[in-house]
Amino acid sequence: MIESELRNSTTAQVVAELQRRPAFVMVSHVKPDGDTLGAGLALGIALKRLGKPVYYFQQDPVPRNLRFLADAQFVSRDLPPDLPPDTLYVFCDMSDFTRAGEFLPKIERENMLDIDHHLGNSHFGAFNYVIPTECSTGTTVMHLLRELNVEIDRDIATCILTTIMTDTGGFMHSNTTPEVLELSAQLIRAGADKEEITEEIFANKRIAATRLLGRVIDAMVFAHDGRYCYSYVDDRMLAETGGDGEDTEDVVNVLRSQENVEVAALFKAYDGELRVSLRSNGRINVQAAAASLGGGGHFRASGLTFEGSLTDAFRAVEAALVAEGL
Numbered sequence: 259m260i261e262s263e264l265r266n267s268t269t270a271q272v273v274a275e276l277q278r279r280p281a282f283v284m285v286s287h288v289k290p291d292g293d294t295l296g297a298g299l300a301l302g303i304a305l306k307r308l309g310k311p312v313y314y315f316q317q318d319p320v321p322r323n324l325r326f327l328a329d330a331q332f333v334s335r336d337l338p339p340d341l342p343p344d345t346l347y348v349f350c351d352m353s354d355f356t357r358a359g360e361f362l363p364k365i366e367r368e369n370m371l372d373i374d375h376h377l378g379n380s381h382f383g384a385f386n387y388v389i390p391t392e393c394s395t396g397t398t399v400m401h402l403l404r405e406l407n408v409e410i411d412r413d414i415a416t417c418i419l420t421t422i423m424t425d426t427g428g429f430m431h432s433n434t435t436p437e438v439l440e441l442s443a444q445l446i447r448a449g450a451d452k453e454e455i456t457e458e459i460f461a462n463k464r465i466a467a468t469r470l471l472g473r474v475i476d477a478m479v480f481a482h483d484g485r486y487c488y489s490y491v492d493d494r495m496l497a498e499t500g501g502d503g504e505d506t507e508d509v510v511n512v513l514r515s516q517e518n519v520e521v522a523a524l525f526k527a528y529d530g531e532l533r534v535s536l537r538s539n540g541r542i543n544v545q546a547a548a549a550s551l552g553g554g555g556h557f558r559a560s561g562l563t564f565e566g567s568l569t570d571a572f573r574a575v576e577a578a579l580v581a582e583g584l
């Protein structure tokens with residue numbers, strides 16, 4: 259048995275805790291994506307159906323392309339001051355609670371439930387429900403919803419399908435197993451609006467985003483016999499194209515999908531921060547490379563925040579990838 263399984267809570271233990279607690283705060287990570295938010299909303303909506311008060315904490319605003327999700331209008335960085343002391347904070351899709359950002363008030367470990375599918379999750383909660391074989395945190399939540407006996411209605415189904423489509427890259431990544439496709443079919447039968455998800459998340463690109471993509475493509479560098487492709491985004495590119503951080507989301511996948519490229523990196527140097535997104539075709543473990551620089555994620559998709567100049571970041575990330583076999 260692997261160590262993470264040893265320290266996991268069972269489905270029954272987590273469900274008992276969900277039934278016992280008087281109130282909930284669903285917590286998503288900074289720079290939220292469809293998985294962290296969709297998983298929290300799905301479980302939040304289900305708990306509300308069971309008569310529990312539920313709040314949603316997210317430090318950053320809901321990205322434009324996720325505002326169609328039910329309950330997204332209740333997501334906020336402000337929490338009511340009078341929450342019961344045994345409120346359960348449910349962290350979705352993060353390997354450590356620090357990924358929730360510095361605006362989250364201090365929370366005792368005994369009030370933390372950690373639901374995730376990342377390799378290398380730190381099991382920071384009193385309750386940890388971490389299943390790295392799941393394609394998304396949303397599909398991890400599905401095990402709890404089944405055991406809670408809540409009806410998977412249209413809103414919940416759309417949230418869960420959003421987590422799947424986000425984290426499988428629209429059913430393209432290798433985590434798209436037969437089980438994932440079967441579950442997706444069940445969710446669509448339950449009313450999940452696949453068309454809406456496709457339109458909101460994958461189509462419907464802003465013109466500024468496409469112009470920004472053009473700039474990133476112009477700046478692409480190929481190294482290691484074309485197996486490594488990297489590029490960057492900075493404040494100037496954003497100002498000149500009218501794009502913003504949300505418009506950089508999919509860009510690294512374009513770099514990774516160039517012929518012969520095994521690993522891609524996008525360096526995002528704007529708003530006083532330098533964040534790096536890494537993607538792999540499956541040969542090189544970019545989670546290990548990111549973790550060696552203080553970040554994390556999955557074997558094929560990871561990220562980190564870098565302290566230092568863009569040039570230093572280029573060097574450090576390349577060295578970390580070489581250490582993983584680039």
Ligand code: 5GP
Pocket residue numbers: 351352353354534535536552553554555556559560561562563
């Ligand atoms: P993205 O490149 O889309 O920002 O992130 C890809 C994956 O890496 C996601 O699963 C995300 O959770 C993880 N990730 C991104 N940045 C960080 C980070 O700074 N720390 C950790 N632990 N994981 C990260």
Ligand code: MN
Pocket residue numbers: 293294351375393394395425
């Ligand atoms: Mn995820």
